[in-house]
Amino acid sequence: MPRPTSPILSLDGIADAAIALVDAGKPFGVNALARELGVTPSSLYNHVDGKDAIVELMRGRLAERARIVVPEGLAWDAVVEYVVRAQRSMFAAHPLVLPLLVGKPVTDVTVLGYYEALAEALLAAEFPDDEVLVIVAVLDAFALGSGLDLSAPPEVWQARPDTALGRLVDRGEAGDVRADRAFDLGVELLLTSLRGRLAATARK
Structure with missing residues (x-):
């Protein structure tokens, strides 16, 4: 048989x-x-080898499926924008996977590849060595939060109409429109801040 x-x-x-x-x-x-x-x-x-190894496989597979490969020849600020936008899209598509990913160290080669490209771009722009890893962490947190925001309910705040927040919610956008606008503004604020910080460092 x-x-x-x-x-x-x-x-x-x-x-x-x-x-x-x-x-x-x-x-x-x-x-x-x-x-x-x-x-x-x-x-x-x-x-x-076990659950942790499966989580890391998931991390790498998500990056492969999202095709997150930083193009060569980009200026440092274009690299920053590329990475946070690509990460946000990837995270938003799989919000339930995120708690598993953030609890484990990153070892996947594909994922480390775009973090390496980000670190190299910031170092090449002459951001201080002792700030680059912190900047990468800030960008990572922004991408994670923005990805979760895109998967949030259309109405995030249910405030009373007689409050400042309630009036703003009533007049403002909701759902993806609000999330996209918040993300675009966040990218702009981050890049403006980083450019200013780099200029200030160069003047020292």
């Missing part, structure tokens, strides 16, 4: 199934993912 066939696993397939599982709001873990893939947990462990 022939042996029963089982699904052929690949790292991309594992990552895609894990992302789909989390996106659907289902419990995530090695056993749950194995059931989703139609294999035993031991078969899954033949390809990955």
